[in-house]
Amino acid sequence: xxxxxxxxxxxxxxxxxxxxxxxxxxxxxxxxxxxxxxxxxxxxxxxxxxxxxxxxxxxxxxxxxxxxxxxxxxxxxxxxxxxxxxxxxxxxxxxxxxxxxxxxxxxxxxxxxxxxxxxxxxxxxxxxxxxxxxxxxxxxxxxxxxxxxxxxxxxxxxxxxxxxxxxxxxxxxxxxxxxxxxxxxxxxxxxxxxxxxxxxxxxxxxxxxxxxxxxxxxxxxxxxxxxxxxxxxxxxxxxxxxxxxxxxxxxxxxxxxxxxxxxxxxxxxxxxxxxxxxxxxxxx
Numbered sequence: 001x002x003x004x005x006x007x008x009x010x011x012x013x014x015x016x017x018x019x020x021x022x023x024x025x026x027x028x029x030x031x032x033x034x035x036x037x038x039x040x041x042x043x044x045x046x047x048x049x050x051x052x053x054x055x056x057x058x059x060x061x062x063x064x065x066x067x068x069x070x071x072x073x074x075x076x077x078x079x080x081x082x083x084x085x086x087x088x089x090x091x092x093x094x095x096x097x098x099x100x101x102x103x104x105x106x107x108x109x110x111x112x113x114x115x116x117x118x119x120x121x122x123x124x125x126x127x128x129x130x131x132x133x134x135x136x137x138x139x140x141x142x143x144x145x146x147x148x149x150x151x152x153x154x155x156x157x158x159x160x161x162x163x164x165x166x167x168x169x170x171x172x173x174x175x176x177x178x179x180x181x182x183x184x185x186x187x188x189x190x191x192x193x194x195x196x197x198x199x200x201x202x203x204x205x206x207x208x209x210x211x212x213x214x215x216x217x218x219x220x221x222x223x224x225x226x227x228x229x230x231x232x233x234x235x236x237x238x239x240x241x242x243x244x245x246x247x248x249x250x251x252x253x254x255x256x257x258x259x260x261x262x263x264x265x266x267x268x269x270x271x272x273x274x275x276x277x278x279x280x281x282x283x284x
Contacts, residue, residue: 004116008087009105016052027107030119031060041278043068048124055124056104059083059202063115080203081113083120089167089204090122096165098158099197101125125197129184131155132175132225139230147188152235154194156242159218162198168214170203173225216251219243220258227263 007027014026021029035047038057043064048057061083072079083106093100101122110116131151135143142148155177162169169176178197179187186192205214240252265271 004108004111006106006108008107009121013051013105020051027109027117027119030058030105030107030121031062031117033058033060055126057101057122057124059086059120059122061116061118063110063117064113066114069114078205079113081116082108083118084108085204086120086201088206089201092165092167092206093162093198093201096161096167098161099195100201101197101199125178125180125199127181128178128197129181130175131177131179131196132173134179134184135174135226135229139228142230144188146190148235149238150187150194152239153242154196155222156239156244158196158198159222160243163210163215163218166207166210168205168207168211168218169198169201169221170205170214170217171200172218172221174222175225176200212251216254216258219255220262223255223259224262224266227259 009026017026017029018024023029033047033049035049035058037045037047039046044059044061046057046059048055050056061081064079064081069079069081087103087106090100090103094103102125103120104123105121106119108116108118143151158177159172176199178199179194180197183192183195187194205211207214
């Protein structure tokens with residue numbers, strides 16, 4: 001079987017890194033890079049690094065193992081074995097006009113899906129804030145009503161475009177929707193429309209046609225992550241109006257039921273313990 005060996009990187013960056021590291025084997029060097037760790041789970045890590053005065057994020061994939069692949073297959077889920085999934089997602093989002101982290105470089109090696117190694121390098125978006133952080137105290141200190149309406153409409157239009165183009169995020173929580181601080185300041189002062197970035201595309205699914213089932217899952221994740229923000233019925237109806245395609249009562253009932261289950265799971269003792277362990281590992 002032919003060994004998979006792919007590297008996509010601007011020549012200027014490749015030359016700079018080869019000179020800086022003194023090696024032609026950039027693939028191995030990038031997989032070994034250390035930096036500020038933003039996520040570290042079995043088989044993959046996300047680190048922030050700086051080269052030539054510029055900041056980047058590197059998603060390092062070290063191989064998921066057969067156990068993880070089989071676990072996904074028996075539950076009828078597509079296993080994520082490479083950073084290629086996120087690379088393709090960035091390309092598709094850029095094509096349809098949804099802002100995300102700009103692609104810089106990609107590499108992949110190995111035929112065996114269980115041991116395949118890969119990386120994805122993206123440009124640091126800079127001073128951005130997630131909608132989770134932005135809205136963390138909305139229940140006690142609501143934002144300006146006009147700003148909140150603009151934000152809800154912007155999220156609904158992004159979700160509509162995403163799903164109409166056959167894409168589903170599969171982790172569509174408000175923490176993965178971000179706004180740049182400059183745009184936030186302008187939008188709050190009513191001098192600009194809201195421009196959102198969709199990030200963390202590790203599990204993104206791209207299909208030829210829209211999937212109602214996947215859209216429900218995405219909407220449930222979004223609904224779940226907004227349940228403690230103090231939003232009104234009018235806020236949810238406004239979202240449904242601008243999202244448009246699936247405004248039927250049956251669709252939203254399924255979304256709500258799934259969101260309630262997610263909420264119960266998230267607040268369970270078992271899940272909170274798991275979350276605490278993951279946070280502790282990042283702080284170590």
